[in-house]
Amino acid sequence: MSEEKSLNFLEEIIEADLAAGKYKSIVTRFPPEPNGYLHMGHATSICLNFGLTKKYPGYTNLRFDDTNPVTEETEYVDSIKEDIKWLGFDWKNELYASDYFEELYQYAITLINKGLAYVDDSTAEEIATLKGTPTEPGKDSSYRNRSIAENLDLFTRMKNGEFADGSRTLRAKIDMAHTNMLMRDPLIYRIKHAHHHRTGDTWCIYPMYDFAHGQSDSLEQITHSICTLEFVPHRELYDWLIEKLEIFPSHQYEFARRNLSYTVMSKRKLLQLVNEKHVQGWDDPRMPTISGMRRRGFTAESIRNFCDKIGIAKRENLTDFSLLEFCLREDLNHTAHRAMAVLDPIKLVITNYEAGTTEELTSENGPLETMGTRLLPFSKELWIEREDFMEVPAKKWFRLAPGAMVRLKSAYIIKCEGFTKDENGQITEIQASYIPGTKSGGDESGIQVKGTIHWVSAAHAVRAEIRLYDRLFKVEDPSSEEGDFKDYINPDSLQVIKEAYLEPALQHAPMGSRYQFIRKGYFCPDKDSSPEKPVFNRTVTLKDAWIKEVKKN
Ligand code: ATP
Numbered sequence: 001m002s003e004e005k006s007l008n009f010l011e012e013i014i015e016a017d018l019a020a021g022k023y024k025s026i027v028t029r030f031p032p033e034p035n036g037y038l039h040m041g042h043a044t045s046i047c048l049n050f051g052l053t054k055k056y057p058g059y060t061n062l063r064f065d066d067t068n069p070v071t072e073e074t075e076y077v078d079s080i081k082e083d084i085k086w087l088g089f090d091w092k093n094e095l096y097a098s099d100y101f102e103e104l105y106q107y108a109i110t111l112i113n114k115g116l117a118y119v120d121d122s123t124a125e126e127i128a129t130l131k132g133t134p135t136e137p138g139k140d141s142s143y144r145n146r147s148i149a150e151n152l153d154l155f156t157r158m159k160n161g162e163f164a165d166g167s168r169t170l171r172a173k174i175d176m177a178h179t180n181m182l183m184r185d186p187l188i189y190r191i192k193h194a195h196h197h198r199t200g201d202t203w204c205i206y207p208m209y210d211f212a213h214g215q216s217d218s219l220e221q222i223t224h225s226i227c228t229l230e231f232v233p234h235r236e237l238y239d240w241l242i243e244k245l246e247i248f249p250s251h252q253y254e255f256a257r258r259n260l261s262y263t264v265m266s267k268r269k270l271l272q273l274v275n276e277k278h279v280q281g282w283d284d285p286r287m288p289t290i291s292g293m294r295r296r297g298f299t300a301e302s303i304r305n306f307c308d309k310i311g312i313a314k315r316e317n318l319t320d321f322s323l324l325e326f327c328l329r330e331d332l333n334h335t336a337h338r339a340m341a342v343l344d345p346i347k348l349v350i351t352n353y354e355a356g357t358t359e360e361l362t363s364e365n366g367p368l369e370t371m372g373t374r375l376l377p378f379s380k381e382l383w384i385e386r387e388d389f390m391e392v393p394a395k396k397w398f399r400l401a402p403g404a405m406v407r408l409k410s411a412y413i414i415k416c417e418g419f420t421k422d423e424n425g426q427i428t429e430i431q432a433s434y435i436p437g438t439k440s441g442g443d444e445s446g447i448q449v450k451g452t453i454h455w456v457s458a459a460h461a462v463r464a465e466i467r468l469y470d471r472l473f474k475v476e477d478p479s480s481e482e483g484d485f486k487d488y489i490n491p492d493s494l495q496v497i498k499e500a501y502l503e504p505a506l507q508h509a510p511m512g513s514r515y516q517f518i519r520k521g522y523f524c525p526d527k528d529s530s531p532e533k534p535v536f537n538r539t540v541t542l543k544d545a546w547i548k549e550v551k552k553n
């Protein structure tokens with residue numbers, strides 16, 4: 001069944017461009033600055049840029065926007081490539097804005113030769129003072145009318161390292177009274193004696209964002225350069241530079257940043273969480289980073305579906321995190337194998353089952369026949385969930401209670417015969433008898449029970465650590481609250497269960513596998529996991545716990 005989906009505004013533009021013969025094929029790019037790990041906002045941009053060239057003829061480049069020498073690290077470059085591949089996309093060319101430093105330098109010379117750029121000796125404060133305000137025009141710098149020859153000489157000497165950081169800049173000569181503040185003689189080059197992760201010490205002048213981005217687009221013949229809304233005012237400068245340099249006319253289009261509720265999505269803020277140890281690293285399963293979500297058990301498919309479902313907007317908004325979880329459940333429900341795991345164990349002894357005997361019972365791996373079946377060991381002593389027993393049952397309680405019957409999933413119907421308490425009144429063991437002839441799949445007893453509970457055989461179970469995650473922040477939009485966003489961190493976002501029991505096969509669950517622990521949620525092995533000490537993450541609950549909470553109140 002195909003669903004007719006309306007085009008988003010970029011698809012409309014591209015279809016019109018293709019129809020008009022403006023381009024035969026399109027070129028987009030994803031341009032991360034390698035100063036942190038990618039987050040869900042980047043995932044949106046990746047799905048958009050790569051998605052467009054999957055849909056229309058053309059390709060997408062990966063361009064590292066590494067024009068700022070101080071913050072970039074190769075660790076980030078590697079993680080970015082890994083994340084894009086994991087999301088299921090492939091770039092045509094892996095490029096670095098720093099590879100264009102020579103071309104960009106020549107473009108600056110071109111502007112100087114056209115009388116469209118000048119070297120300014122003013123300090124940053126002087127430049128700021130002369131800039132004016134949105135309602136008042138700025139004033140010309142006293143260096144604005146230097147001769148072309150003097151500008152060429154000074155710019156060459158800037159490049160040769162003759163001047164200290166911050167002592168001079170190169171500015172485009174546009175209009176100090178322009179209504180767009182960004183057009184008031186913007187800085188295009190600054191002096192920075194800093195080591196660059198790729199170009200080393202070759203350069204001590206670096207282009208500003210506005211002078212690198214559009215020119216890089218142009219060098220790569222990008223047809224549709226897509227960025228987020230805060231760059232709307234930059235478009236005028238983007239176009240001006242391309243026009244004056246007479247280079248390939250790339251065009252910039254803007255869409256709204258993706259914001260998700262109950263988290264933050266800025267590398268700067270995420271870096272603070274990492275550095276100040278509020279989380280255990282960029283790939284902490286509570287982080288909205290692609291690596292964190294992958295570690296938590298999110299599938300690439302669910303993230304792509306999420307991006308597809310919501311589409312792109314022209315106005316900023318806050319997307320509900322539960323929408324992403326919805327897409328995840330939708331995917332896992334028909335891909336994750338079912339398994340049994342007891343997270344809060346209490347011993348159940350089947351009094352009439354022979355000690356030392358083990359039966360292998362067949363259980364389905366999932367709702368689809370193609371998922372197959374597995375064998376589960378059953379024996380006299382089992383672990384069940386403490387919450388599945390009530391000493392004094394509530395109304396409509398269909399689980400275990402003195403005298404009550406339930407079905408053990410994929411096994412027998414049992415009847416509770418009694419329980420044992422310790423000196424503190426804590427229940428330590430439950431006793432039950434099983435009813436022969438009620439084995440799942442071959443039950444002809446006619447006995448009807450309303451409750452089914454999960455279990456694992458105590459003698460065969462694997463002890464594991466389980467990590468349960470909740471939202472990282474207590475409020476919907478921590479960035480818009482008063483004070484520091486970190487004041488709103490949820491102190492209970494991680495709960496560690498040290499003693500949970502899993503069915504034996506899970507001891508060797510491969511990395512990347514995903515399970516539905518029946519009645520408990522979706523789980524996956526964590527990267528800390530080993531057969532000696534299995535560790536599982538809860539990826540997501542079976543239902544949206546937060547919705548329930550609201551209804552309860
Ligand atoms: P951050 O504020 O987290 O550092 P950024 O925009 O500075 O984000 P870049 O590495 O410069 O990060 O971004 C690479 C690409 O990803 C850009 O095209 C940018 O527009 C896009 N992008 C970044 N954050 C978001 C977001 N929240 N929603 C949509 N696109 C985003």
Ligand code: MG
Nearest residue numbers: 032033035267
């Ligand atoms: Mg940035």
